[in-house]
Amino acid sequence: MNNPSFPQLRKDPIVDRWVLIAPERAKRPTELEELPHLTHHETCPFCEGREDETTPEVLAVRAPGSRRDGPGWQLRVVANRYPAVRADAGGVAMTDSLFAAAPGVGVHEVVIECPQHEPSLAALSSEQVRLVFAAYRDRLKALRADERIAYAQVFKNHGVAAGASVEHTHSQILALGRVPPILQHEMTAATTYQQSHGCCVFCDLLARERAVGSRMVSESENIAAFTAFAGRFPYETWLLPKRHAGHFDRLSEAELSDLAAAVRSILRRLGAVVEDAAYNYVLHTLPLRTESPAFHWHLEILPRLTGVAGFEFATGCFANPVPPEDAAARLRGE
Numbered sequence: 488m489n490n491p492s493f494p495q496l497r498k499d500p501i502v503d504r505w506v507l508i509a510p511e512r513a514k515r516p517t518e519l520e521e522l523p524h525l526t527h528h529e530t531c532p533f534c535e536g537r538e539d540e541t542t543p544e545v546l547a548v549r550a551p552g553s554r555r556d557g558p559g560w561q562l563r564v565v566a567n568r569y570p571a572v573r574a575d576a577g578g579v580a581m582t583d584s585l586f587a588a589a590p591g592v593g594v595h596e597v598v599i600e601c602p603q604h605e606p607s608l609a610a611l612s613s614e615q616v617r618l619v620f621a622a623y624r625d626r627l628k629a630l631r632a633d634e635r636i637a638y639a640q641v642f643k644n645h646g647v648a649a650g651a652s653v654e655h656t657h658s659q660i661l662a663l664g665r666v667p668p669i670l671q672h673e674m675t676a677a678t679t680y681q682q683s684h685g686c687c688v689f690c691d692l693l694a695r696e697r698a699v700g701s702r703m704v705s706e707s708e709n710i711a712a713f714t715a716f717a718g719r720f721p722y723e724t725w726l727l728p729k730r731h732a733g734h735f736d737r738l739s740e741a742e743l744s745d746l747a748a749a750v751r752s753i754l755r756r757l758g759a760v761v762e763d764a765a766y767n768y769v770l771h772t773l774p775l776r777t778e779s780p781a782f783h784w785h786l787e788i789l790p791r792l793t794g795v796a797g798f799e800f801a802t803g804c805f806a807n808p809v810p811p812e813d814a815a816a817r818l819r820g821e
């Protein structure tokens with residue numbers, strides 16, 4: 488453990504909790520003391536015309552004849568300039584009776600969701616939002632070929648309260664060498680449920696939510712959305728494909744279009760209920776090379792209207808001031 492090289496995953500000596508020690512995320516330690524702020528239009532590295540301020544693109548939707556890493560694109564995926572993990576993370580895994588650590592191997596990418604300086608995904612056209620979810624699909628497919636990657640976490644931070652540092656609408660893909668704990672917990676729980684009930688917990692949950700109705704937010708041919716029964720955050724909403732499916736990147740074109748439309752619509756409704764609400768969304772899907780009949784991919788929208796504070800850190804229990812049934816009614820426009 489002398490002279491460790493970073494980034495590094497460390498396990499808490501007491502409980503099974505892993506932390507990513509990633510010093511490159513802060514250019515200087517003193518930056519951590521500054522109040523969070525957003526990079527605005529004047530200095531935005533994600534705007535069309537400033538392609539040389541990002542790393543080279545790994546994926547782009549471009550006009551025919553436009554030059555790679557030049558203008559003329561609708562969406563770009565680039566490597567994060569301040570990665571939390573690295574493909575070439577050094578050091579060796581170690582474990583003893585107290586301290587366990589492993590190199591933080593992985594790939595950290597940014598999905599730049601539109602060329603113009605627009606802060607909100609919800610303000611984009613339906614077609615542009617569809618391109619964003621198609622980019623997640625295509626990058627997950629591509630990352631499956633990388634043997635070092637076990638899981639690719641897609642997530643979005645919108646607003647300072649949700650951890651965003653650049654205003655221009657974007658999301659991230661953090662591909663990791665191990666399956667993250669929350670995914671592991673969900674998979675274990677889904678497997679246990681299937682063993683005792685013989686069916687998928689998410690399919691059963693969706694059937695119950697449709698029957699009850701009070702938490703339903705929207706439903707189209709392929710995608711259903713409802714507020715979470717035990718939502719941690721006000722207006723926490725889950726979106727699921729109605730077809731049982733474990734891998735997000737195998738979704739159909741119709742599911743992709745319906746998902747993009749549902750996300751856009753729910754974010755717009757959230758914005759109508761709470762002006763400029765900060766939020767995260769996270770995609771939970773089977774690990775890239777895992778097959779399991781028990782899991783069902785889904786997207787969780789987590790509005791960040793209340794801070795995560797001492798109570799949550801102390802107890803692991805979240806306090807949500809908006810009953811999910813009230814939240815669903817407001818999101819339905821009632």
Ligand SMILES: [Zn+2]
Nearest residue numbers: 531534604655
């Ligand atoms: Zn911009």
Ligand SMILES: [Zn+2]
Nearest residue numbers: 687690731783
């Ligand atoms: Zn299912």
Ligand SMILES: [Zn+2]
Nearest residue numbers: 673771785787
């Ligand atoms: Zn989940």
